[in-house]
Amino acid sequence: MADTKSGRDEQARDEERRQVERDISEARERGDEPEPTADPPAECHRRGCSEPAAFSVTERYQEETGAGAVEATAFLCVDHTAEESPVNVDDAYEGYAFRVEPVGAGDRD
């Protein structure tokens, strides 16, 4: 019967589709698909500056509201990194940090 055959074909297609969906979700569970990562911005954080970000400047200090330590990170170009300096030394504590790290260093060879 034609009806039975087309019904079987449809069922086979469903099976196939389910298999594909299963493969995708299994791949996700295994972590095959890259999670969207928080890439550092490509451009300098300073308004109006479109130079490539060369350094991440991070300052960790004690929030004056008593909320605890906070870290403020800005991605800056070379020039603006050179201008950067600690601004929250009044809130310095034993864990205070002012850190400048190159970004994307691994990409340059």
Ligand SMILES: [Zn+2]
């Ligand atoms: Zn800049």
